[in-house]
Amino acid sequence: MHNSKAHIWFIAPAIVLMIIILIFPLFLAGGISFTDYNLGNKTFEWVGLENYDKMFNRKTYVKMIWATATYVIVVVPISVVLGLCAAMLLNSLRFGADIYKTIFFLPVMATLLAMAIAWEFTLHPTLGIVNSFLANGCGGVREFILGFHWLPWVDSQESWYAVACANNMDFPYWLKQKNTAIWTVCFIGIWQAFGFNMVLYLAGLTSIPRELYQAAEMDGAKSTWEQFKLVTWPMLGPTTLFVVTITTIRTFQVFDTIEILTKGGPSKTTYVMMYAIFEKAIQQNLTSIGAAITVVFIGFILVLTFFQRYVIEKRVHY
Amino acid sequence: MGTISLKNISKSFGSTQVLNNLNVDINDGEFLTLVGPSGCGKSTLLRIIAGLEQQTSGDVLIDNKNVNRVRASERDLAMVFQSYALYPHLTVRRNLETPLRLRDYNAFERLPLIGNFSPSKKEKTESINQLVNKTSETLKISELLDRKPGQLSGGQRQRVALGRAMVREPVAFLMDEPLSNLDAALRVHMRSELSELHNSLKTTFVYVTHDQAEALTMSSRMAVMIDGNLLQLDTPQEVYDNPSSLSVAQFVGSPKINIFKGTADSSGTISFLNVNLKRKSSESNTDLHIGIRPEHLEITNESNENTFSGTVAYRENLGSDIFFHVNIEDGSNKIIVRGLPQFTHQISNGSSVNIKRVSDKALLFNQAGMRVQFTNA
Numbered sequence: 024m025h026n027s028k029a030h031i032w033f034i035a036p037a038i039v040l041m042i043i044i045l046i047f048p049l050f051l052a053g054g055i056s057f058t059d060y061n062l063g064n065k066t067f068e069w070v071g072l073e074n075y076d077k078m079f080n081r082k083t084y085v086k087m088i089w090a091t092a093t094y095v096i097v098v099v100p101i102s103v104v105l106g107l108c109a110a111m112l113l114n115s116l117r118f119g120a121d122i123y124k125t126i127f128f129l130p131v132m133a134t135l136l137a138m139a140i141a142w143e144f145t146l147h148p149t150l151g152i153v154n155s156f157l158a159n160g161c162g163g164v165r166e167f168i169l170g171f172h173w174l175p176w177v178d179s180q181e182s183w184y185a186v187a188c189a190n191n192m193d194f195p196y197w198l199k200q201k202n203t204a205i206w207t208v209c210f211i212g213i214w215q216a217f218g219f220n221m222v223l224y225l226a227g228l229t230s231i232p233r234e235l236y237q238a239a240e241m242d243g244a245k246s247t248w249e250q251f252k253l254v255t256w257p258m259l260g261p262t263t264l265f266v267v268t269i270t271t272i273r274t275f276q277v278f279d280t281i282e283i284l285t286k287g288g289p290s291k292t293t294y295v296m297m298y299a300i301f302e303k304a305i306q307q308n309l310t311s312i313g314a315a316i317t318v319v320f321i322g323f324i325l326v327l328t329f330f331q332r333y334v335i336e337k338r339v340h341y
Numbered sequence: 342m343g344t345i346s347l348k349n350i351s352k353s354f355g356s357t358q359v360l361n362n363l364n365v366d367i368n369d370g371e372f373l374t375l376v377g378p379s380g381c382g383k384s385t386l387l388r389i390i391a392g393l394e395q396q397t398s399g400d401v402l403i404d405n406k407n408v409n410r411v412r413a414s415e416r417d418l419a420m421v422f423q424s425y426a427l428y429p430h431l432t433v434r435r436n437l438e439t440p441l442r443l444r445d446y447n448a449f450e451r452l453p454l455i456g457n458f459s460p461s462k463k464e465k466t467e468s469i470n471q472l473v474n475k476t477s478e479t480l481k482i483s484e485l486l487d488r489k490p491g492q493l494s495g496g497q498r499q500r501v502a503l504g505r506a507m508v509r510e511p512v513a514f515l516m517d518e519p520l521s522n523l524d525a526a527l528r529v530h531m532r533s534e535l536s537e538l539h540n541s542l543k544t545t546f547v548y549v550t551h552d553q554a555e556a557l558t559m560s561s562r563m564a565v566m567i568d569g570n571l572l573q574l575d576t577p578q579e580v581y582d583n584p585s586s587l588s589v590a591q592f593v594g595s596p597k598i599n600i601f602k603g604t605a606d607s608s609g610t611i612s613f614l615n616v617n618l619k620r621k622s623s624e625s626n627t628d629l630h631i632g633i634r635p636e637h638l639e640i641t642n643e644s645n646e647n648t649f650s651g652t653v654a655y656r657e658n659l660g661s662d663i664f665f666h667v668n669i670e671d672g673s674n675k676i677i678v679r680g681l682p683q684f685t686h687q688i689s690n691g692s693s694v695n696i697k698r699v700s701d702k703a704l705l706f707n708q709a710g711m712r713v714q715f716t717n718a
């Protein structure tokens with residue numbers, strides 16, 4: 024080693040910036056979460072774990088954890104599996120793949136804010152296209168398919184569709200009803216996320232050497248399923264790891280759709296963490312509780328990242 | 342049994358004709374090499390035999406059964422790919438097991454966990470293990486069985502790829518340039534190993550290569566393909582000594598055969614440079630190409646009507662032989678002459694030399710590149 028100090032000058036700007044805009048605020052948030060400080064206050068008291076205690080005991084915050092967990096657990100697997108299926112279907116197409124790629128990728132490119140407003144109109148209980156589509160389908164094929172009348176155990180008089188038709192077109196108020204709001208938001212989340220996953224999987228699929236499929240064929244892997252098991256899925260391991268990680272982090276961060284469509288309601292069923300941070304810390308100026316939620320939020324993300332880094336990473340790279 | 346017949350095989354991709362009405366009969370237990378320059382369609386032909394590619398027209402017969410409509414996995418052939426195509430996520434043992442597992446276990450037995458409840462699975466697993474152990478001993482890869490392909494060297498991967506092909510005793514082995522990713526020394530070594538393997542297995546080998554040396558050293562017969570046409574199919578010695586056309590003569594043999602422009606007069610007497618050949622051509626009054634291989638030319642001190650002279654442009658010393666690249670005096674040709682080091686070591690670049698030919702070794706080709714025979718007289 025020599026004594027030149029030049030290297031310090033090279034890395035200093037990045038380190039300083041990182042400390043100022045990332046590390047310091049993080050510790051600040053951590054510190055504030057143990058106080059009763061609100062923005063604008065001149066003084067504050069240390070309150071210990073009170074903020075955290077609230078979070079795990081007050082109903083609102085328990086609901087927040089539930090809503091977030093539901094959203095993540097529903098959106099991540101479905102959008103990943105759908106993304107993979109769409110990518111494999113597109114990969115097998117000879118013509119028209121580009122059109123489908125564009126269509127599926129549109130929700131990713133479009134501003135989610137604008138898309139959310141479009142969804143709000145689409146799902147409007149009386150004016151929305153969804154409910155008018157359902158209402159027009161009473162007694163027809165739509166009722167048969169969407170009412171699940173084709174399933175042997177569903178009574179065609181008792182299905183949700185039939186009941187709604189019978190009760191003067193009483194279809195769900197998708198975003199305004201406790202039992203449908205979170206699922207509707209999940210649906211929009213999936214619709215928005217899977218196009219991105221599909222593109223990542225498409226890239227992953229094109230990087231699988233064709234000779235591997237041919238080797239599998241020569242080895243006697245006849246069905247598509249066998250070839251998928253032997254070649255596609257293992258070779259997509261690194262892609263899947265990346266897709267799952269990034270989708271999880273993005274779903275944890277869901278905010279725009281909630282802000283536009285439900286504002287966390289009805290009765291906090293869609294009260295996800297990002298929205299809670301925004302509502303508490305910004306709208307209600309309860310900085311300390313907002314900071315506590317942020318710390319928990321970061322905790323989740325960190326656990327995920329470590330899990331990815333040290334547990335799964337070792338199994339997908341050969 | 343392992344006979345493969347190709348009848349009138351043609352293949353085109355769009356408007357590009359890749360294979361042109363090929364007929365090949367491959368005998369049981371034969372080591373047949375498909376050799377030709379890159380892009381001649383040899384790999385495509387191999388993939389048509391394998392069933393990975395569908396021919397545009399013609400028939401593929403394996404053991405006299407038409408397999409045009411039989412998919413690759415059901416043709417009972419094994420293939421070694423140029424890139425080896427090992428499954429990178431599986432250990433060497435699992436790689437070797439894969440073809441057996443896919444063929445021997447039924448769908449239920451392949452299921453994870455519950456598949457183990459099948460009563461016949463244990464027995465099958467036993468026999469799979471035995472086969473894998475036997476194969477890995479033959480190929481000397483037993484100590485590699487628990488590694489992943491990523492941890493192996495090129496040569497070891499090559500063996501594993503061979504092992505995966507060998508383990509289930511197929512009707513024939515198809516090999517697509519299996520040695521081209523190895524370094525030169527290992528490639529030469531693997532040539533002899535492959536030949537030994539072929540001798541001990543006695544299974545049909547169809548081997549694709551662009552390297553005429555591999556074809557000459559290993560095969561029982563070689564098929565020379567150029568531009569989608571099969572030009573000659575014969576034993577390596579016959580192809581070398583008796584090429585059917587100018588392209589074959591130029592492709593086979595290293596360094597390349599020397600080609601001289603010459604003429605045959607009305608009596609069939611052949612002359613080129615200042616030399617007349619003793620034998621006469623069966624075609625008279627025509628221009629000819631006279632091919633003489635480098636080892637059939639000698640550097641000599643004599644100077645007479647049977648020698649010609651030139652200047653050494655480049656001296657290529659291979660240790661056992663020295664090849665002299667010689668510019669002929671009239672400037673028409675650059676030829677290669679083999680010299681034995683003990684007689685020619687003092688000749689350096691720029692020296693002028695006299696060159697003599699070994700008699701009875703010249704090959705004649707007409708303007709179209711087809712072989713012309715000498716008259717028997």
